[in-house]
Amino acid sequence: MTTVTAPAPATAPLEAARAALQDRLAARAAAAGLPAPAVSRIGDTNVLGERPGPAAPVPPHTAEVHLTAQAVLLGPWGGTGRAGRTCGTCLAMRRQRLRTRTERDALETGTETTVAGRWPALPDHLVDAVWSLHRLIATGGARHEPPGPDAELPRVTELDLETLQVRTFPLLPDPMCPHCRPVTGEAVAEAAAQRTAGPMTSRPKSGPDDYRSGRPGDFPVPVKGLANPVCGVLGGGTWIDVTSPTTAPVAGSVFMRGYAGLTDVTWSGQANSYARSRELAFLEGLERYAGTHRRHRAPVVTASYEELGERALDPRACGLYAPRTYAEDPMVQPFDPARPIPWVTGWSLRDERPVLVPARLVYYSAGTREDNFVFECSNGCATGASLEEAVFFGLLELLERDAFLLGWYGNLPLPEIDLDSVGGARVRAMAARAELQGYDVHVFDNRVDLPVPVVTGLAVRRDDGPGTLAFAAGASFDPETAVESALSEILTYIPHLPRQVAERPAELASMAEDFDKVVRLPDHAALFGLPAMREHARSYLAPPRVAPLAELFADWEGRRPRTTDLLDDVTLLRDLLADADCDVIAVDQTTPEQRRMGLRTVATLAPGLLPIDFGWPRQRAPHLPRLRTAPYRAGLVPAPLREEDLRLVPHPFP
Numbered sequence: 182m183t184t185v186t187a188p189a190p191a192t193a194p195l196e197a198a199r200a201a202l203q204d205r206l207a208a209r210a211a212a213a214g215l216p217a218p219a220v221s222r223i224g225d226t227n228v229l230g231e232r233p234g235p236a237a238p239v240p241p242h243t244a245e246v247h248l249t250a251q252a253v254l255l256g257p258w259g260g261t262g263r264a265g266r267t268c269g270t271c272l273a274m275r276r277q278r279l280r281t282r283t284e285r286d287a288l289e290t291g292t293e294t295t296v297a298g299r300w301p302a303l304p305d306h307l308v309d310a311v312w313s314l315h316r317l318i319a320t321g322g323a324r325h326e327p328p329g330p331d332a333e334l335p336r337v338t339e340l341d342l343e344t345l346q347v348r349t350f351p352l353l354p355d356p357m358c359p360h361c362r363p364v365t366g367e368a369v370a371e372a373a374a375q376r377t378a379g380p381m382t383s384r385p386k387s388g389p390d391d392y393r394s395g396r397p398g399d400f401p402v403p404v405k406g407l408a409n410p411v412c413g414v415l416g417g418g419t420w421i422d423v424t425s426p427t428t429a430p431v432a433g434s435v436f437m438r439g440y441a442g443l444t445d446v447t448w449s450g451q452a453n454s455y456a457r458s459r460e461l462a463f464l465e466g467l468e469r470y471a472g473t474h475r476r477h478r479a480p481v482v483t484a485s486y487e488e489l490g491e492r493a494l495d496p497r498a499c500g501l502y503a504p505r506t507y508a509e510d511p512m513v514q515p516f517d518p519a520r521p522i523p524w525v526t527g528w529s530l531r532d533e534r535p536v537l538v539p540a541r542l543v544y545y546s547a548g549t550r551e552d553n554f555v556f557e558c559s560n561g562c563a564t565g566a567s568l569e570e571a572v573f574f575g576l577l578e579l580l581e582r583d584a585f586l587l588g589w590y591g592n593l594p595l596p597e598i599d600l601d602s603v604g605g606a607r608v609r610a611m612a613a614r615a616e617l618q619g620y621d622v623h624v625f626d627n628r629v630d631l632p633v634p635v636v637t638g639l640a641v642r643r644d645d646g647p648g649t650l651a652f653a654a655g656a657s658f659d660p661e662t663a664v665e666s667a668l669s670e671i672l673t674y675i676p677h678l679p680r681q682v683a684e685r686p687a688e689l690a691s692m693a694e695d696f697d698k699v700v701r702l703p704d705h706a707a708l709f710g711l712p713a714m715r716e717h718a719r720s721y722l723a724p725p726r727v728a729p730l731a732e733l734f735a736d737w738e739g740r741r742p743r744t745t746d747l748l749d750d751v752t753l754l755r756d757l758l759a760d761a762d763c764d765v766i767a768v769d770q771t772t773p774e775q776r777r778m779g780l781r782t783v784a785t786l787a788p789g790l791l792p793i794d795f796g797w798p799r800q801r802a803p804h805l806p807r808l809r810t811a812p813y814r815a816g817l818v819p820a821p822l823r824e825e826d827l828r829l830v831p832h833p834f835p
Contacts, residue, residue, distance in 0.1 A: 194300050195225045196238070199248045202303055202311070203239070206246070209312045218315050223273040224249040224280075227288040230438070241269030242360040246315060249276070250301055253311050253340045254411065257352050258318045259325065260335035264354055264777065266362075267335045271355040275412035278435065282443050285436060301342050310340055314347065324349065330403040330778075339411050351406035353414050356476050356773040364478060378769040378783060379528030379535075384569045384747040390659060392573060392747065394566045397460035400778050407463055408433050414774065415448065415466040421455055427614045427672035431458040433466060437473045439546035440512065440556060446473065446546075451673040464564055467775055471782040472562040473546035476772040481525060482537055486518040493524060493537040494766065498788035500801030501554065510798060513553050522552035527768035527786070530572075530755045536766055543768045543784045555801065558702075560793045561785040562770065568781050569747050572767045575785030576754045577633070581656035583790040584627045584635040585834055586802045590791075591812050592828035594725040595625040595637065598664065602729035605661050611668040618675055619643050620651070624664050625724065626733045627654065630815035631757055632740055634660040638667030639721050640675050647686070648679030650709040650718055652833040658741055658750060660734040674706065674835055682710035699831045702795040706835035717830045761811075763789040797831045 199222040210217035221237060221244035228241075241247060247254040247269055254276075257267045277288065287294050317323050318338065326332040334351035341347075354361055386392065410417040416435035432449035448469050450461030470476070486493055496516055507515045524537040525544075541548050545557040560582055563575035588595055600612055600622070615622045620640040627637040633656060640651040651674045655666025682689060685707070692698045692708050699708060708714060715722065742749040755765045766786040775782060791802040802808055809822040818826075 193225065194296055194298075195222045195248065195250060197299075198222075198301055198303055199239070202246070202248055202253075202308065205303070205308045206312055206315070209308070215316075218245040219243055220246045220248060221269055222248045223254075223269070223276065224251075224284075225288075227277070228270065228273045229277055230289055240360075241273045242358075244269050246311065247272065248301070252342055252411075253307075254337055255311070255314055255318055255340070256337040257335035258338075259323070260351075261333045263333050264335070265773075267352055267354040268358065268361050270360050271358045272337055272352055272412055274355045274358060275352065275414065278437075279410065279413060279417055282436060285438075285443055289438065303342075307340075307342065307345070310345060314338055314340060326351070326405075330401040331405045334403055334406050337412055348411070350409040350411045350413075351403055352412045353403065353406045353774055356478075362478065378568060378572075378767040379530065380533055381530060381569050381572070381748055381751055384567050386745045386747050389743045389745060392570070392658065392750065394570060394747075397457070397464055400464075400566075400780060402460075402463050402467075402778055404459075404463055407466065415463070415470060419459065419462065421458075425676055426618060427611075427676055428669075429453060429455045429458050430673070431455055431462045433462060435466075437469075437546050439473070440548055440553070444546065451669065464780075467772070467778075467780065468562060468564045468782050469559070471564075471770040471772045471775060472559050472784065473544065475525070475540070475544050475547065475770075476774075479525070481523045481540060483521050483523050485521045488521075489524070489537055494527075494539070494542075494764070494786070494788060496539045496542060496554065498764075499542060499555075499786065500792055500805045502799055502801060503804060506798045513555070513799075516554035520551055523549060525768055527766045527784075530751070530765040530767065531759045532764065536764075538766060538768055538786065542786060543770065556794070556796075556799060558793065558795065561787075562782065563785070564775070564780055564782045566779060566781070567747075568767070568769065568783065569751050571781045571783040572785055573747060573751050573754065575767070575783050576751070576758070576765065576787070577656040579785055579787050579790055580631060580633050580754075581635050581654050582793040582834070583787075583807075584629055584631070584656070585637055585652075585654045586791040586793065586832060587629045587808065587811055588625075588627050588637060589832045589834075590803055590808055590827050590829070591629075591822055592720055592826065593629065593812055593817060594720055595627055596733060597724040597727040598624045598626055598636065598733060599727050599729050600624065600664075602731065603661055603664050605665060607665055608661070608668060611665070611672055614672060615640055615668075615675060620675055622668060622671060623721070623724075624667055625721065629817065630761065630811045632737050633658065633754070633757065634663040634734055634737060636660070636663040636667045637721075638664075638671045639718075640671045641722070642679075645712045645715075646679065647682035647712075648675065648710045649712045649715060650833065651675050651678055651706065651835070652709065653835060660730055660737065664730070670835070678706065678710050681707050686711075696797045696831050699797040705795060705831055705833055708831060709833040714833075717828065718833070720828075758787050758790070761789070761807075761814075763787040793832075793834060800831075803827065803829060 203220040207217035221239040221241040331351045338349045416433045419433040422430040428451040434447040436443045448466035450458035452458040523540040527538040541552040561579045565571035625637045627635045635656045638653045653670030655663045657663040768784045770782045813821045
């Protein structure tokens with residue numbers, strides 16, 4: 182009888198290369214009478230999520246040199262220490278989020294991979310370069326950044342294995358690093374104390390109409406640390422669109438793992454100068470970063486709604502999908518009050534008490550199989566210089582989306598605002614830019630039962646070609662600012678809408694015949710780029726009347742607070758929503774990175790308001806009582822709306 186012994190598994194190529202680099206650097210160190218740097222490998226094991234890779238001989242957090250398949254990374258080194266502790270595992274986590282979709286899926290989902298050849302190659306001249314860089318950093322001879330937020334951060338130096346190009350970038354600590362920020366009782370308690378979103382306090386304003394305490398450029402945002410190709414928090418960089426005829430866009434993107442796998446999350450600024458757009462883009466990127474996943478150690482409660490009772494928000498108050506959706510969509514299942522789900526702590530402004538909120542309704546790219554009763558989006562998430570400022574703008578966004586959906590699904594006749602009556606030069610300039618693109622713009626008073634100015638904007642293509650209709654909305658305590666916001670949003674869409682429609686005419690035509698085929702966010706706006714969809718927007722194309730801005734919003738001017746305390750404005754919003762039988766809840770999403778910059782991000786919820794959803798089968802608004810009762814409450818219709826009164830067509834909100 183012959184016994185066949187299976188050969189021992191071969192050493193992984195990257196580990197073999199790491200060990201070789203370690204030995205060769207040690208030889209150079211010994212020759213110079215110096216200590217040898219520890220070398221780790223990163224990039225071939227998962228350092229994110231719930232699928233950790235196998236233990237490495239040299240963990241990244243203990244090493245000074247890190248070998249990847251494409252480069253050698255040295256650091257973290259330098260910095261002032263004000264950003265907090267940073268280690269090689271922070272670097273590995275940041276870098277993994279910047280990998281391609283294929284690489285990330287292979288690492289994070291357990292996809293089987295096959296080694297192709299011996300890699301990476303490490304010739305003597307490359308090892309010499311690594312040793313020289315290591316000594317340069319160790320002796321303090323590496324280049325430092327000029328003063329600014331990036332200069333406070335530790336650095337990472339990259340040596341490209343193919344080109345020998347050397348680049349250095351700032352590294353922000355990763356707040357979920359298990360070595361720099363381990364899960365301890367003290368860390369959890371500290372995070373919980375920092376993220377109690379209430380009670381609200383007085384916040385002085387520079388003037389009655391100034392709702393922001395600073396300009397976007399006033400915050401110490403480390404732009405190189407946030408966007409760089411080695412360890413950027415928000416992606417590998419930014420790009421500008423020099424061809425845009427209406428705005429000066431600056432944008433970036435990064436993959437974030439959500440319900441349906443990796444999603445390319447884009448963040449952008451759309452102002453009239455690239456400098457201002459860049460500032461706005463980074464603030465939006467940080468807001469997305471805070472809202473997609475929990476980035477702090479504050480506790481999560483896992484329990485059923487039946488167990489929590491009055492301590493928790495009933496998610497059914499925020500709306501659910503139609504029974505048919507739960508029966509046909511394999512990615513969702515009905516809410517079960519007896520099933521344990523994760524909850525995070527918020528603050529009820531109405532009741533002045535903490536309240537537990539389903540994590541699913543707060544972090545819109547995170548979730549578990551147990552709490553997949555809805556898919557949430559960034560609706561109601563906002564960033565400000567204080568908790569109160571973030572809550573104020575988050576609530577304005579909730580009101581804006583609620584009013585838009587009431588007007589759309591309720592098929593309400595909205596009065597048009599005479600653009601000639603809006604005094605701002607910016608409004609006239611925006612209208613002129615739209616005209617140069619072949620569009621006429623219209624704006625409507627979209628208030629229903631709440632008096633806060635909400636304006637819906639509509640751009641209509643004159644020749645009825647692809648990109649026929651483009652909608653947007655804006656909300657503000659100042660009616661003219663609401664008009665500007667709506668038009669500014671429209672200007673970001675109309676340069677691209679005709680092309681987006683022309684690229685998929687058959688697909689969009691099929692959606693117009695079968696609304697169930699509208700399944701993604703971009704489908705909603707693109708669908709109304711079809712000329713055939715004009716018939717569904719008749720109430721906007723033939724408004725009941727046109728009136729001056731001052732006449733339409735005269736009632737609001739008497740109710741609008743004219744104080745220099747932002748708390749008065751937040752209190753008014755709270756009271757208006759409470760009168761509409763809605764609680765007002767704020768959940769602090771602020772990340773440690775934002776806190777160091779003086780920023781706060783919140784998710785605001787007003788259970789009962791109509792939530793914005795994307796995908797026709799996944800709509801909650803048509804099933805909430807407010808859709809039928811709010812127009813009646815406002816005196817716009819003689820009785821609550823019936824099913825046959827509704828415009829049951831996918832909304833065109835972009």
